[in-house]
Amino acid sequence: MKKVLAVMLLALMATSIGASANDLKEVRFGVSPDAPPYEMKMADGKLAGFDIDLGNAICEKLKIECVWVENDFDGMIPALKAKKFDGVLSSMSVTEKRQKQMAFSDKLFNSSARLVVKKGSTLLPTAELLKGTRIGVQQGTVQEAYAKIYWAPQGVTVVSYQNQDLNQADLISGRVDATLQDGVQADIGFLKTPRGRDFAFAGPPLNDPKILGGGTAIGLRKEDVELRQLINKAIADIHEDGTYQRLEKKYFSFSIYD
Numbered sequence: 001m002k003k004v005l006a007v008m009l010l011a012l013m014a015t016s017i018g019a020s021a022n023d024l025k026e027v028r029f030g031v032s033p034d035a036p037p038y039e040m041k042m043a044d045g046k047l048a049g050f051d052i053d054l055g056n057a058i059c060e061k062l063k064i065e066c067v068w069v070e071n072d073f074d075g076m077i078p079a080l081k082a083k084k085f086d087g088v089l090s091s092m093s094v095t096e097k098r099q100k101q102m103a104f105s106d107k108l109f110n111s112s113a114r115l116v117v118k119k120g121s122t123l124l125p126t127a128e129l130l131k132g133t134r135i136g137v138q139q140g141t142v143q144e145a146y147a148k149i150y151w152a153p154q155g156v157t158v159v160s161y162q163n164q165d166l167n168q169a170d171l172i173s174g175r176v177d178a179t180l181q182d183g184v185q186a187d188i189g190f191l192k193t194p195r196g197r198d199f200a201f202a203g204p205p206l207n208d209p210k211i212l213g214g215g216t217a218i219g220l221r222k223e224d225v226e227l228r229q230l231i232n233k234a235i236a237d238i239h240e241d242g243t244y245q246r247l248e249k250k251y252f253s254f255s256i257y258d
Helices: 002-023 050-062 073-081 142-154 164-173 183-191 225-240 243-251
Strands: 026-031 039-041 065-070 087-093 113-118 134-138 157-161 178-182 199-202 216-220
Touching (some): 026 050, 039 050, 050 065, 073 087, 073 216, 113 142, 113 183, 134 142, 134 164, 142 157, 157 164, 164 183, 178 183, 183 199, 216 225, 225 243
Parallel strands (some): 026 087
Antiparallel strands (some): 087 216
16 A cells, blocks of 8 residues: 555656646746856847856756846845746856855856956965955955955955946956956956956965855755756756757857866
8 A cells, every 4th residue: 555655646746747847938047147258248238148058058958938137146146035036047156155045056167266466466365465455346246255254354455346347347447456256257258358458367266165166056946946956957958968068168168167
C-alpha cells in the first residue's frame, strides 16, 4: 500500500510540475542597463548585452516570452520581493548576505572587482594606500560593500552612485580619485572606449568570496522553487547545445564562465 501511495504521489508531483510549466507564458527579468557589455540600452531604446542575450536564450528554451523590467540596481531585491518582476538578471553576484534574502539560479559567469585609476597614478587597492582618497562605487553592488567594509573605516571616502555612468563621469572629471568596479565591465565598457583612454587598472583583482561573491546568477524569490528548477534546466541546455559558448564569444575573447 505504501509503495502504491508513493507512486501516486510522485505521479501527482510530476503532473503538477508539468502543468505549471506549460502554464508559464512569460518571465519578467529585472535589469539595470548601465553596465556594458553585460547590459546596456542602445540608441533606439532596445536593450542589449550578454545578460540580455542569456535571458532571451533561457526564455527560448522554456518557450516563453522574456519581459525586461528596468530598475535601479540598488533596488533590485526589494523590487523582486514586491513582485515587480520574477528574477534579477543584471550581473548580480552571489553572496552570503544576498542568499539570506533570496535564492539564486545556477551560475551564469564569474566576476571580479578591480580598482580603476588615472594612468600614472600610484594608488593600489589597499586601505593603507587609499587613505585620504575618494573612491567611486555603484550603489547596491558588491564593490560598494567591499569598499565600505574594508576601506571606509581606514579613512577612505566611499562615494556611491546610482549607476556606473555617473561613477565613471566623476572619475573622468577628477571628483573621485579612483573607482572600484566589476573588472570585465570596467575593461570592455570603459577602458577600451574613448572615455576611458586615460585610465587603467591598478593592482590585481580583489579576492574575497564572502563579500564579493562566487560568480553571478539569476536572483529569484525563495518560494519560487519550480521556476528556479526550470531556469536551471534551461541554463544547462544552453551550455549543452553550444548556445552559451556562441554568446560568450560574441562579447568576450576569453571564457567568462571559467
